[in-house]
Amino acid sequence: MATGRTHRPATRSRGIPEATVARLPLYLRALTALSERSVPTVSSEELAAAAGVNSAKLRKDFSYLGSYGTRGVGYDVEYLVYQISRELGLTQDWPVVIVGIGNLGAALANYGGFASRGFRVAALIDADPEMAGKQVAGITVQHSDEMERIISDNGVSIGVITTPPGVAQQVCDRLVAAGVTSILNFAPTVLSVPDGVDVRKVDLSIELQILAFHEQRKAGEEAANALPDGAVPASVTRKESADKGPDGDVPAVMPA
Template sequence: MRALTALSERSVPTVSSEELAAAAGVNSAKLRKDFSYLGSYGTRGVGYDVEYLVYQISRELGLTQDWPVVIVGIGNLGAALANYGGFSARGFRVAALIDADPAMAGKPVAGMPVQHTDDLEKIISENGVSIGVIATPAGAAQQVSERLIAAGVTSILNFAPTVLSVPEGVDVRKVDLSIELQILAFHEQRKAGEEAAAAAAGGSSSVGGAAAAAAVVPPAGRTAAEQRKGGPEGDVPAVMPA
């Protein structure tokens, strides 16, 4: 979708699966197969109409409608989220900012007055909000989630470092900022291990009890699109069988 949007902005009329795959850093056959599940939106011998494809995928991903969201907990992170331009650019409208601190009430953040938690239920129902963002301290998160859900929210993006317990039918996504760092650290460690291994090539290595430094992820040429989610390989650090 990112690659497509970029093409659309450059007013490129059509694109082949090969070109789009290169831009997105995926295999062209996979891209075609994936698109085929949505329907036959391409033209043989020509490629895909960029605008049409953008529309079809947007629709499929639910980006054609406008989603009102509330952000609860307007600390540093909440304020950062409120100011984050990417939301409005992608079909999300920040309907309200909510905080439990009475001193925050009325204060403008990102050009919008912060409202008090007391009005949470009213705000949710009046705006037809179904997606809530929790950026409160860990201690408040569970309670906030319960109030959000009782008021009608069915999807929650949780930045608080707690696992929320929610009824079935409610989706929770947890963003753990430190996990991203952990994944980088994992690969950093591997790099160090590889260097050491290369330096001591052939030497008598003292392996403790496991395949600690022995299992090495193949470096492989990195394409721009692997930045989709980052690290050398996938999302989860892979430990290869021996």
């Protein structure tokens, strides 16, 4: 099987828009679920609903793959799984190193979904001497002093950073200097990389903050819907009172 360092996905992928590339894993996840249920074909509407996009966008995305389906039949599930997997480079073997084997790094190492999607955790690296030699997910943790050798020996082109933010850039620089050209960054910091190096950032705190925003908005909508017709929320009446002068008049000049 080919390794990630010597083989890249088909050059045709360069003509696929980034937005489409970002949706391909969603389609693949939905298609894989259908395949596991032995569903032979799927319509664009059914697949779009399962992936959370509209069917017109799905058909446009698939046109970049050269797949148009069959009128009245839909798309062949197994062939689409193969097509998308090939475009994403998942028909190859991609060795990955994880740097920073704390709770998050160990959890990622134990994640069983990597191997089934074309990724092999080739090495676990940590700067703590006490971690070196320990087994995590059946893999021996190696010290960061060996990082460059590990990357070279295993032909690694993808690195995962799960270190504290203060050392993430230093780790990133070493990974890039050693030949890593794609980085998945879990550290809560922005990394600076040279041209030709791709970085994907996963910030769990930002995702939680976005969810908190939606929860707050839903709570506000529920409170507003619970009011009798014509009633004004207390927060609005309090604001109106605060805007009025001592005698209840609205000031001629509103404060900045």
